[in-house]
Amino acid sequence: MDLGLLGQYLLNGLMLGMIYAMVAVGFTLFFGVLDVIKFSHGDVLMVGTFAGLATYLGLESVGIDSPWLQLLLVVLVSVSAMAVLGALIAKFLILPLKDAPPLNTLLATLMLGSVLRESVRLFYPNGSNPKPFPRLLPTDEWSLGTLTLRVDNLILLAAGVAAIVGVHLLITRTKLGLAIRAVAQDGETARIMGINFEWIVLLTFGLGSGLAALAGVMNGLYYNETNFGIGLLLGVIGFSAAILGGLGNVYGAILGGFIFAGLQTLGSVALPAVLPSVPSAYKDVFAFTAVIVIMAWKPTGLIAEKSSERV
Amino acid sequence: MAHLVIENITTAYDKADVLQDVSLEVEPGKITCILGSNGSGKSTLIRSILGLTPPRRGRILFDGQPITHLATHRIIASGIACIPEGRKVFPKMSVAENLRLGAYQESDQAVVARRLDQVHEIFPRLKERTGQFAGTMSGGEQAMVSIGRGLMAAPKLLIIDEPSLGLSPLYVKENFNVIRRINELGITVLLVEQNVHQTLAIAHAGYVLLQGRVVARGSAAELADNEEVHAAYFG
Ligand SMILES: Nc1ncnc2c1ncn2[C@@H]1O[C@H](COP(=O)(O)OP(=O)(O)O)[C@@H](O)[C@H]1O
Ligand SMILES: [Mg+2]
Numbered sequence: 084m085d086l087g088l089l090g091q092y093l094l095n096g097l098m099l100g101m102i103y104a105m106v107a108v109g110f111t112l113f114f115g116v117l118d119v120i121k122f123s124h125g126d127v128l129m130v131g132t133f134a135g136l137a138t139y140l141g142l143e144s145v146g147i148d149s150p151w152l153q154l155l156l157v158v159l160v161s162v163s164a165m166a167v168l169g170a171l172i173a174k175f176l177i178l179p180l181k182d183a184p185p186l187n188t189l190l191a192t193l194m195l196g197s198v199l200r201e202s203v204r205l206f207y208p209n210g211s212n213p214k215p216f217p218r219l220l221p222t223d224e225w226s227l228g229t230l231t232l233r234v235d236n237l238i239l240l241a242a243g244v245a246a247i248v249g250v251h252l253l254i255t256r257t258k259l260g261l262a263i264r265a266v267a268q269d270g271e272t273a274r275i276m277g278i279n280f281e282w283i284v285l286l287t288f289g290l291g292s293g294l295a296a297l298a299g300v301m302n303g304l305y306y307n308e309t310n311f312g313i314g315l316l317l318g319v320i321g322f323s324a325a326i327l328g329g330l331g332n333v334y335g336a337i338l339g340g341f342i343f344a345g346l347q348t349l350g351s352v353a354l355p356a357v358l359p360s361v362p363s364a365y366k367d368v369f370a371f372t373a374v375i376v377i378m379a380w381k382p383t384g385l386i387a388e389k390s391s392e393r394v
Numbered sequence: 395m396a397h398l399v400i401e402n403i404t405t406a407y408d409k410a411d412v413l414q415d416v417s418l419e420v421e422p423g424k425i426t427c428i429l430g431s432n433g434s435g436k437s438t439l440i441r442s443i444l445g446l447t448p449p450r451r452g453r454i455l456f457d458g459q460p461i462t463h464l465a466t467h468r469i470i471a472s473g474i475a476c477i478p479e480g481r482k483v484f485p486k487m488s489v490a491e492n493l494r495l496g497a498y499q500e501s502d503q504a505v506v507a508r509r510l511d512q513v514h515e516i517f518p519r520l521k522e523r524t525g526q527f528a529g530t531m532s533g534g535e536q537a538m539v540s541i542g543r544g545l546m547a548a549p550k551l552l553i554i555d556e557p558s559l560g561l562s563p564l565y566v567k568e569n570f571n572v573i574r575r576i577n578e579l580g581i582t583v584l585l586v587e588q589n590v591h592q593t594l595a596i597a598h599a600g601y602v603l604l605q606g607r608v609v610a611r612g613s614a615a616e617l618a619d620n621e622e623v624h625a626a627y628f629g
Contacts, residue, residue: 272482277470
């Protein structure tokens with residue numbers, strides 16, 4: 084294989100890893116503060132993507148057609164609407180179930196995910212078909228030998244890095260991050276410190292859901308297409324990534340996202356090479372199988388030796 | 395002021411009442427102790443005050459204001475801090491972060507820095523270990539973190555639940571000295587302890603809990619030769 088193609092795979096893998104990491108961080112944050120698995124997380128991402136798409140169509144219809152302004156508003160509406168939705172889900176669905184068996188939360192959010200998914204399919208105009216997602220970023224290209232760099236992809240990569248670094252700084256350097264970590268390590272003692280427990284939980288769910296919405300918009304901008312089922316796949320992948328890294332550990336989730344993308348990339352390169360009859364679409368099968376093997380080998384995740392590690 | 399009044403509270407976890415009709419008073423500026431053997435309801439009393447397990451009946455007043463059904467962070471905001479049973483340091487955080495959390499409700503960095511200096515003065519060891527994860531420290535050092543963290547709140551009333559549990563005699567003695575010093579700084583103390591003699595030596599007044607009821611009350615001197623005290627522990 085030539086170097087240019089390898090570079091192309093690498094860039095694609097990095098892009099996917101970034102998106103998965105952003106989804107996985109949400110799973111891990113939610114588990115950190117409340118010990119819950121929120122299965123509707125992927126579908127919140129999908130609703131965020133459609134909210135962004137609807138914003139774009141709305142702006143077009145009123146004649147606002149500067150791509151940068153459109154982009155700004157698409158991201159702003161999508162992220163803030165999903166942050167609010169995530170906090171509302173925490174307030175009215177997850178916190179009330181706090182003292183119920185964890186399976187109830189799992190089931191309730193699983194059902195909520197279906198409700199969100201089916202609602203978009205039924206009520207978004209022509210919602211059951213894939214939707215084109217607008218190209219809002221400049222698509223200029225640079226060629227380096229056989230490697231083609233596109234400006235929009237570089238911007239998306241930079242945005243992903245910024246989002247992840249931003250989350251890292253928020254968690255490690257701010258008072259809010261300190262409170263989130265305190266709640267994750269010991270919720271009751273955090274309350275004794277005077278931390279408003281419920282408020283921190285809502286903010287954490289808002290943060291994770293806003294991040295997922297950003298990931299959804301980035302995913303749409305990257306593929307220039309989205310559909311009502313996108314959250315199901317990204318949700319399962321994000322959840323796998325979070326488990327890979329050891330649920331509850333933010334850096335584990337980020338690492339897990341990149342590992343999953345690496346496995347997918349490996350699958351799409353190696354499978355057709357080794358077994359010519361297997362198309363590269365089987366990369367997901369390959370990646371999920373590999374995850375199952377890794378989970379059997381390291382049941383508590385790759386970097387969570389200490390099961391008490393949180394956020 | 396730091397006047398805590400508890401009036402006829404009954405507290406339960408599930409069905410069975412753990413505290414039954416408990417009334418007591420913590421006078422400003424004093425060290426008031428709660429004595430009682432294991433399982434008599436001392437920690438439950440503290441949970442009631444902090445709003446972690448609010449009482450089913452009765453009321454709790456702090457400086458005349460009812461705090462009975464406030465959320466815990468509001469109760470803390472009224473000037474109460476707690477050094478919980480078992481120390482409960484945040485294990486995956488540095489000593490500095492643990493101490494910062496003690497002053498969570500204070501946003502003035504200068505005030506926080508001043509309090510940190512005071513805590514470092516009382517526990518020089520914490521200054522040396524400022525970057526160490528609290529979970530990797532010895533029990534005695536964790537006790538310092540937990541006490542220091544309580545002081546970082548600069549509370550009017552400091553509630554301390556069994557600070558010497560599981561510590562070596564040397565640390566236990568040091569702990570009692572520290573509590574006395576804290577009180578001399580003007581902080582009112584509600585102290586829960588099993589160590590009857592050392593506790594009564596520093597306390598001004600106290601109560602004895604037995605199976606969720608107050609069975610004796612009085613000054614430290616009165617309690618020291620009270621039959622109920624002996625009965626509650628050894629009877
Ligand atoms: N979280 C809880 N849930 C149910 N029962 C509890 C809980 N905590 C304590 N208890 C019960 O309440 C009683 C008093 O416990 P506690 O207040 O911890 O006593 P003490 O601090 O004096 O040792 C005990 O019988 C104990 O089993
Ligand atoms: Mg106790």
